[in-house]
Amino acid sequence: MSTTNTYALACSYTNHPNENRTKETKPKCKTSHITRRKASLSLFLLISCPIPFHAQPALAAESSFLDMFRMTVPDQTVEEAENGIREHAMSLVQVKELLELKSWKEAQKELRKSASYLKQDMYTIIQGKPGVERAQLRNLYSRLFNGVTGLDYAARDKDVPRVWNLYEDIVVTLDDILSRLL
Numbered sequence: 001m002s003t004t005n006t007y008a009l010a011c012s013y014t015n016h017p018n019e020n021r022t023k024e025t026k027p028k029c030k031t032s033h034i035t036r037r038k039a040s041l042s043l044f045l046l047i048s049c050p051i052p053f054h055a056q057p058a059l060a061a062e063s064s065f066l067d068m069f070r071m072t073v074p075d076q077t078v079e080e081a082e083n084g085i086r087e088h089a090m091s092l093v094q095v096k097e098l099l100e101l102k103s104w105k106e107a108q109k110e111l112r113k114s115a116s117y118l119k120q121d122m123y124t125i126i127q128g129k130p131g132v133e134r135a136q137l138r139n140l141y142s143r144l145f146n147g148v149t150g151l152d153y154a155a156r157d158k159d160v161p162r163v164w165n166l167y168e169d170i171v172v173t174l175d176d177i178l179s180r181l182l
Contacts, residue, residue: 078128081121082182088118089174092148099163104155111155115148125181137180144173 091114098107122144126137147170154162 076120076124078125081124081128085118085121085125085178085181088114088121089178092118092174093171096167099155099167102158102160104158108152108155111148111152115145119145122177122181129181133180137177140173140177140180144170144177147173 092111095107095111095114098110122141126134126141129137147166151163151166151170154166
């Protein structure tokens with residue numbers, strides 16, 4: 001009987017609230033009109049904007065946090081990139097030895113390291129070329145590094161036929177790019 005009375009009181013309260021009681025208001029949430037695209041654009045702009053970074057003298061020789069997000073090495077000239085590009089291309093091609101030994105983790109590490117240096121050098125050189133040549137070089141650049149990413153995944157999955165197909169494609173594309181850049 002007490003449960004029904006409590007229920008009746010609760011129902012009567014909700015149906016007929018006390019007039020003297022102040023109304024409780026819920027905090028209203030303001031809806032945001034920020035989409036994922038706007039948020040990612042804002043994050044990209046925040047990261048890519050030049051923010052003053054004051055390194056301590058002991059850490060001045062090391063790269064700053066913002067250097068990780070740059071495509072080119074700070075203050076790298078086209079000549080410096082051209083000098084380093086052959087060395088980095090050779091280290092990318094030498095990943096073949098690790099792939100033949102089927103040491104997948106080491107191959108992935110070396111692939112990522114040499115590809116990142118090569119990517120910086122190529123981007124610097126492409127930016128120094130006339131605008132007419134850039135579109136074709138960017139397509140080759142994209143093809144090369146999409147192949148590198150695919151090779152990285154194939155090595156992770158230990159997919160031997162795919163590894164060798166991607167490796168051959170990388171070598172051919174790299175030869176084509178180097179003949180046009182240098």
